[in-house]
Amino acid sequence: MSTDSHACGRIAPAVRVPIALGERSYDILIGERVLDDPASYEGLPRAATAVVVSNPTVSALHGARLHAQLEGRYARVLHVDLPDGEQYKDWTSLNLIFDHLLVHACDRKTVLFALGGGVIGDVAGFAAACYMRGVPFVQVPTTLLAQVDSSVGGKTAINHPRGKNMIGAFYQPRRVLADLSVLDTLPERELSAGLAEVIKYGPIADAAFLDWVEANLDALLARDKAALAHAVRRSCEIKAAVVGADERESGLRAILNFGHTFGHAIEAALGYGQWLHGEAVGCGMVMAADLSARLGLVPTAFVERMRRVVARARLPVAAPAAIGVERFVELMRVDKKAEGGEIRFVLIEADGGQVGRAVQRPAPDAAVRATIAACSA
Amino acid sequence: MSTDSHACGRIAPAVRVPIALGERSYDILIGERVLDDPASYEGLPRAATAVVVSNPTVSALHGARLHAQLEGRYARVLHVDLPDGEQYKDWTSLNLIFDHLLVHACDRKTVLFALGGGVIGDVAGFAAACYMRGVPFVQVPTTLLAQVDSSVGGKTAINHPRGKNMIGAFYQPRRVLADLSVLDTLPERELSAGLAEVIKYGPIADAAFLDWVEANLDALLARDKAALAHAVRRSCEIKAAVVGADERESGLRAILNFGHTFGHAIEAALGYGQWLHGEAVGCGMVMAADLSARLGLVPTAFVERMRRVVARARLPVAAPAAIGVERFVELMRVDKKAEGGEIRFVLIEADGGQVGRAVQRPAPDAAVRATIAACSA
Numbered sequence: 001m002s003t004d005s006h007a008c009g010r011i012a013p014a015v016r017v018p019i020a021l022g023e024r025s026y027d028i029l030i031g032e033r034v035l036d037d038p039a040s041y042e043g044l045p046r047a048a049t050a051v052v053v054s055n056p057t058v059s060a061l062h063g064a065r066l067h068a069q070l071e072g073r074y075a076r077v078l079h080v081d082l083p084d085g086e087q088y089k090d091w092t093s094l095n096l097i098f099d100h101l102l103v104h105a106c107d108r109k110t111v112l113f114a115l116g117g118g119v120i121g122d123v124a125g126f127a128a129a130c131y132m133r134g135v136p137f138v139q140v141p142t143t144l145l146a147q148v149d150s151s152v153g154g155k156t157a158i159n160h161p162r163g164k165n166m167i168g169a170f171y172q173p174r175r176v177l178a179d180l181s182v183l184d185t186l187p188e189r190e191l192s193a194g195l196a197e198v199i200k201y202g203p204i205a206d207a208a209f210l211d212w213v214e215a216n217l218d219a220l221l222a223r224d225k226a227a228l229a230h231a232v233r234r235s236c237e238i239k240a241a242v243v244g245a246d247e248r249e250s251g252l253r254a255i256l257n258f259g260h261t262f263g264h265a266i267e268a269a270l271g272y273g274q275w276l277h278g279e280a281v282g283c284g285m286v287m288a289a290d291l292s293a294r295l296g297l298v299p300t301a302f303v304e305r306m307r308r309v310v311a312r313a314r315l316p317v318a319a320p321a322a323i324g325v326e327r328f329v330e331l332m333r334v335d336k337k338a339e340g341g342e343i344r345f346v347l348i349e350a351d352g353g354q355v356g357r358a359v360q361r362p363a364p365d366a367a368v369r370a371t372i373a374a375c376s377a
Numbered sequence: 378m379s380t381d382s383h384a385c386g387r388i389a390p391a392v393r394v395p396i397a398l399g400e401r402s403y404d405i406l407i408g409e410r411v412l413d414d415p416a417s418y419e420g421l422p423r424a425a426t427a428v429v430v431s432n433p434t435v436s437a438l439h440g441a442r443l444h445a446q447l448e449g450r451y452a453r454v455l456h457v458d459l460p461d462g463e464q465y466k467d468w469t470s471l472n473l474i475f476d477h478l479l480v481h482a483c484d485r486k487t488v489l490f491a492l493g494g495g496v497i498g499d500v501a502g503f504a505a506a507c508y509m510r511g512v513p514f515v516q517v518p519t520t521l522l523a524q525v526d527s528s529v530g531g532k533t534a535i536n537h538p539r540g541k542n543m544i545g546a547f548y549q550p551r552r553v554l555a556d557l558s559v560l561d562t563l564p565e566r567e568l569s570a571g572l573a574e575v576i577k578y579g580p581i582a583d584a585a586f587l588d589w590v591e592a593n594l595d596a597l598l599a600r601d602k603a604a605l606a607h608a609v610r611r612s613c614e615i616k617a618a619v620v621g622a623d624e625r626e627s628g629l630r631a632i633l634n635f636g637h638t639f640g641h642a643i644e645a646a647l648g649y650g651q652w653l654h655g656e657a658v659g660c661g662m663v664m665a666a667d668l669s670a671r672l673g674l675v676p677t678a679f680v681e682r683m684r685r686v687v688a689r690a691r692l693p694v695a696a697p698a699a700i701g702v703e704r705f706v707e708l709m710r711v712d713k714k715a716e717g718g719e720i721r722f723v724l725i726e727a728d729g730g731q732v733g734r735a736v737q738r739p740a741p742d743a744a745v746r747a748t749i750a751a752c753s754a
Contacts, residue, residue: 091468102539105711105718130507133534133545157510162479168510169546334482341482 014040015229017236019152020244021172028151028176030232032225035065035140035179041073044174045136047109050074053097053124054115055084058142061185066115066140074111078104082123087273089119089159091167097127108132111174117143117190118150118277122168125156129171139176143186144194144228145278147178148201148235153243153256163334164264178236180228188314193278195220195313196259198231200285201238203306203348204255207356209234210309217312255358258346259285262319262372265331269323275316282315283375291363291371292347302348302355318377325372329365343368391417392606394613396529397621398549405528405553407609409602412442412517412556418450421551422513424486427451430474430501431492432461435519438562443492443517451488455481459500464650466496466536468544474504485509488551494520494567495527495654499545502533506548516553520563521571521605522655524555525578525612530620530633540711541641555613557605565691570655572597572690573636575608577662578615580683580725581632584733586611587686594689632735635723636662639696639749642708646700652693659692660752668740668748669724679725679732695754702749706742720745 014031034040050070054063059081070077080100082093101110114124114137121139128137141147157168183191198220202210212230213220219227239256246253263284267275275283289306292298307317319328332343342362349359391408411417427447431440436458447454457477459470478487491501491514498516505514518524534545560568575597579587589607590597596604616633623630640661644652652660666683669675684694696705709720719739726736 091472095468098537098544099539102537102543102711107718130544130546132543133532133547155510160475160479162476166479166509167475167507169507170510334479341484 015233017233017240019172019240021154024154024172026173026175028178028236030147030178030180030229030236032180032229034177035062035182036069038069040175040177041069044073044138045109045111047074047107047111047136049076049078049104049106049110050113051078051080051097051101051104051106051110052113052115053080053082053127054120056081057084058116058120062115062140062142062182066113070113076104078106082120084119085273086119086159086277087271089123089157091158093123094127094130094158097124098131101127101131106131106135108135110135112137113140114138114173115140115142116146117141118146121146121150122155122157122165125150125154125171125173126158126168129156129169134171136174137171139173141176141178142182143190144183144232145190145197146194147183147232148194149197149239151176151178152236152239153253164267178232180225180232183223183228189276190278191221191223192314193276193282196278196282196285196310196315198235199309199313200256200258200281201235203285203289203302203355204258204346204358205238205242205356206234207354209238210355214309217309221313251360254344254360255346258348258358259283259288261332261343261345262287262375265328266319266323268331269327270320279316282310282313283317283319286310286317287319287371287375288345288347290375291345291367292349294367294370295347295363297359298348298350298355299353302350318375319372321376323376325369325376328372329368332368392610394610394617396549396617398531401531401549403550403552405555405613407524407555407557407606407613409557409606411554412439412559413446415446417552417554418446421450421515422486422488424451424484424488424513426453426455426481426483426487427490428455428457428474428478428481428483428487429490429492430457430459430504431497433458434461435493435497439492439517439519439559443490447490453481455483459497461496462650463496463536463654464648466500466534468535470500471504471507471535474501475508478504478508483508483512485512487512489514490517491515491550492517492519493523494518495523498523498527499532499534499542502527502531502548502550503535503545506533506546511548513551514548516550518553518555519559520567521560521609522567522574523571524560524609525571526574526616528553528555529613529616530630541644555609557602557609560600560605566653567655568598568600569691570653570659573655573659573662573687573692575612576686576690577633577635577658578612580662580666580679580732581635581723581735582615582619582733583611584731586615587732591686594686598690628737631721631737632723635725635735636660636665638709638720638722639664642705643696643700645708646704647697656693659687659690660694660696663687663694664696664748664752665722665724667752668722668744669726671744671747672724672740674736675725675727675732676730679727695752696749698753700753702746705749706745709745 014029017028154172157165160166263280391406531549534542537543640657
């Protein structure tokens with residue numbers, strides 16, 4: 001498909017994944033060059049000004065492609081680059097966007113384009129949610145993780161020194177442009193981090209997809225476009241089904257946090273930016289699988305299966321032992337998903353030996369500590 | 378009513394104004410001592426922790442009354458006081474709340490109670506909108522302005538050095554407790570500021586209510602509870618009807634900003650906190666009436682009528698001449714309600730000589746400048 005479209009100078013049609021959320025519904029367009037296809041921009045809100053929020057690295061790689069499409073549609077196309085990295089996902093970066101919008105007298109119809117990974121999407125999305133109490137925004141995720149995770153769900157946030165994603169909003173984009181060609185420039189470590197979330201969708205919702213991921217992991221690591229297209233599409237579809245049933249995370253949606261309770265504790269302990277989010281989630285899934293096995297919910301063979309697929313994706317499978325069990329538990333207790341100090345874990349529950357279903361529940365302290373000890377190195 | 382309820386030691390039933398917003402619907406309870414009535418708290422979300430956000434002045438006056446009702450319902454009742462005044466409606470105050478919530482490990486079920494005037498309601502409401510992407514909150518407005526204005530509409534925000542209410546969210550409370558007894562301790566200047574918004578509802582939506590306000594202004598200034606109850610109730614009903622038809626301020630809702638475009642410019646020019654918001658709106662309504670007359674939308678007698686009722690409410694009727702026409706216009710151009718640099722004014726349109734209807738529209742620059750010049754002193 002990609003060869004054909006390059007050869008004849010035309011762009012293959014994008015795959016469309018509709019996200020059904022009533023009046024907040026939108027489409028995810030997935031394809032090799034959706035960023036360069038004028039059709040990708042049809043029907044977006046009209047305005048005098050578009051503002052592209054990005055970072056210097058991504059701007060240099062893909063900013064011109066987006067700008068070329070926007071300048072014919074908006075009278076004014078502005079750019080604001082935030083510093084690159086999870087450690088800058090904070091109020092200071094958020095305020096850089098506000099300052100830019102206000103200095104340029106941007107009105108409440110201004111459309112924000114978030115061109116970047118999860119950090120850019122989260123900060124720009126939260127800025128869009130708050131600026132003049134809400135302006136439209138479009139996500140252009142440039143990492144695999146952002147394409148399969150932040151594309152769906154409307155979660156936006158900044159970090160607080162006392163916790164990750166503590167300040168934010170549920171705010172839906174008007175469209176998501178998931179261009180697979182931008183993944184060619186993604187560092188290997190970030191590709192692996194994205195695969196962590198791809199791997200996640202199998203155990204929680206679709207056993208066949210876990211089989212597919214295991215069978216196609218080498219193609220994914222080689223950035224084969226057909227494999228990536230299927231991985232992004234199926235990940236978005238599964239997430240969309242879950243989010244559609246529970247937009248504001250009151251229950252079911254929590255299963256998407258498989259691996260995240262352990263993962264967030266690792267990120268918080270090391271300081272944001274040491275491990276990539278996807279790396280922490282990869283390790284966190286192994287730990288959650290281990291805890292599931294300790295509680296008799298899955299056979300121990302599943303723990304080994306998770307450890308193997310996570311390791312094959314070049315992700316860590318053990319937490320830093322230096323964190324210590326006590327501090328690890330304490331960090332999980334202040335996580336957003338804790339309620340009244342009780343940690344609620346997302347665990348896998350095998351059905352006739354087959355995985356593909358997650359449950360959220362507390363776990364005995366001794367089992368949690370045993371998992372942390374067993375999965376640290 | 379108030380005498381009876383005191384005499385027999387029982388609390389007269391509150392008036393209930395339902396705000397119909399689908400799944401975000403809530404009630405405003407209006408009455409002389411709704412704060413002390415256990416029935417006022419029935420059906421609120423259950424949680425381990427309630428957090429009362431207030432300021433030292435209001436806390437000292439009414440904090441114990443609220444605390445007494447909450448401590449039986451929540452295992453833990455925390456208090457955080459923000460500095461008092463519009464100049465503190467900023468990120469620093471917002472962050473004081475976040476810090477307090479995080480230091481005390483408050484989870485996402487925590488209920489915030491905003492005990493105070495518009496500043497407290499706006500900052501605490503925005504904190505509730507953003508903390509862990511949204512926790513429930515209850516408004517306990519302690520100024521007349523907050524009772525008749527911020528009680529309805531779900532607008533929350535903080536100021537930015539470059540503009541008022543620039544950063545915020547539409548976020549509905551779970552309930553509003555409008556206790557009329559708290560108005561007994563309100564400074565005179567604040568009572569007048571609240572009357573500005575009460576006066577507003579007549580010209581934009583209900584000619585008979587403007588007649589009623591003119592006839593009952595002395596009773597309102599004397600804090601007669603029956604008069605206040607009617608004023609708060611009718612104001613909330615009118616605002617609810619407008620907001621119910623346009624929750625996110627796409628069109629109709631703009632009429633609630635009668636007097637605000639001129640008013641915001643005055644506040645911005647003087648620096649927030651010099652004039653009270655209601656004082657600026659009072660003067661702004663006279664200016665908007667003047668502009669309406671210049672465009673032939675109302676008879677000139679209406680301008681005099683507005684000037685008289687605003688003055689009787691002990692509110693300013695002329696803008697500070699020191700602002701200057703040029704700067705005044707420039708400040709209106711960066712207002713949130715401007716679109717593409719065009720200022721859209723809320724003007725009154727008389728129907729057969731009778732007021733009670735507002736329109737939003739641009740105005741010729743010369744007329745705007747003439748109004749500013751004529752209404753400055």
